[in-house]
Amino acid sequence: MALGCAIGAFAEQNLPGYQRKLELKWIDFTGPPTISIPSYGAAAGQKARFASATKRAPLVIDLHQWSEDQSGTLGDDARLDKLVTAKGWNYIRPALAGPNNKPSACCSPAIIDGIKAAISYAVQHGKVDQRAIYIVGESGGAYTALCGAQSGALPIRAYYAWVPITDLTGWHSVHRDDHYGDDVMACTGSHGSLNTAEARRRSPLFMPLPQKMPALHIFHGIRDGMTTSVSPEHSIRYFNRIATERGFSSAVIEPEVERDVLYSRTGPEEGSGRTVGGRAVHLFRKAGNTTLTIFEGKHEGLMKPTMRDLAKDWATIRAGS
Numbered sequence: 001m002a003l004g005c006a007i008g009a010f011a012e013q014n015l016p017g018y019q020r021k022l023e024l025k026w027i028d029f030t031g032p033p034t035i036s037i038p039s040y041g042a043a044a045g046q047k048a049r050f051a052s053a054t055k056r057a058p059l060v061i062d063l064h065q066w067s068e069d070q071s072g073t074l075g076d077d078a079r080l081d082k083l084v085t086a087k088g089w090n091y092i093r094p095a096l097a098g099p100n101n102k103p104s105a106c107c108s109p110a111i112i113d114g115i116k117a118a119i120s121y122a123v124q125h126g127k128v129d130q131r132a133i134y135i136v137g138e139s140g141g142a143y144t145a146l147c148g149a150q151s152g153a154l155p156i157r158a159y160y161a162w163v164p165i166t167d168l169t170g171w172h173s174v175h176r177d178d179h180y181g182d183d184v185m186a187c188t189g190s191h192g193s194l195n196t197a198e199a200r201r202r203s204p205l206f207m208p209l210p211q212k213m214p215a216l217h218i219f220h221g222i223r224d225g226m227t228t229s230v231s232p233e234h235s236i237r238y239f240n241r242i243a244t245e246r247g248f249s250s251a252v253i254e255p256e257v258e259r260d261v262l263y264s265r266t267g268p269e270e271g272s273g274r275t276v277g278g279r280a281v282h283l284f285r286k287a288g289n290t291t292l293t294i295f296e297g298k299h300e301g302l303m304k305p306t307m308r309d310l311a312k313d314w315a316t317i318r319a320g321s
Helices: 017-023 080-086 109-125 140-151 168-175 179-187 196-201 233-245 255-264 303-319
Strands: 034-037 046-051 057-063 090-094 128-138 158-162 215-221 279-287 290-295
Touching (some): 034 109, 046 109, 057 140, 080 303, 090 109, 128 303, 140 215, 215 233, 233 290
Parallel strands (some): 158 215
């Protein structure tokens, strides 16, 4: 499996060119001001970037990538913070435990409590329509988003997960010789060899599903894992698990379709005219309120179509008021 995650907050001179470009992406970031959120439950106090709406509006929680913290923002086509604040909505990007290189990170209980604390802060200091709280994550942030969805403990209307990591054991097997592999070792308290039981416990692919799965929309670039970070296999295996365990067997992606996606980089919807953010969709499946979209792209998250979906959903909420 070509598994991996990118987009850290720093650059190393010896990184490959494409990875160095990703690491430098938000080095000149300016955006919503930084605030401090008190400790809550297992979560220590944390920094966050926060912007309040001027009137009751949705809250968008921007979950940071694998090697980052509250600095930066999601989005390869457009910056999520700018899109959210341009609409006059509430925006927060919490640091949580910072980069995923310690036991308090990597989907620990402290991460779920950290998201709860960020929501509480935004509700207290912003103007949040609590019917419309959304989580958006890309790469390592999408990994965290899936953990949040599976916790069953967050008041989230819908999750948008772009190019997620779902299996830390597979992630480590590809990155055992670089700093991502070191990070997984550190997260799992491993010494010498990977603690696979702990890695599985912190992997969405193997975590228990909640009694009721929230709305979850997963997107993956079909060319990810070639020169960039996370194979679409992560998303396909995760979707198939949900479809199987929740009684949507007809939605399960067949082995021959999976082979076409992973090896030929084609899918059954290619040529159908379906698009996301102007990109052709190669594969689309729906299992209850979980969707999977494999689109023409690499390791990237498209925030313009995400925001269009959120705006439509909020309009639906208001229409039902």
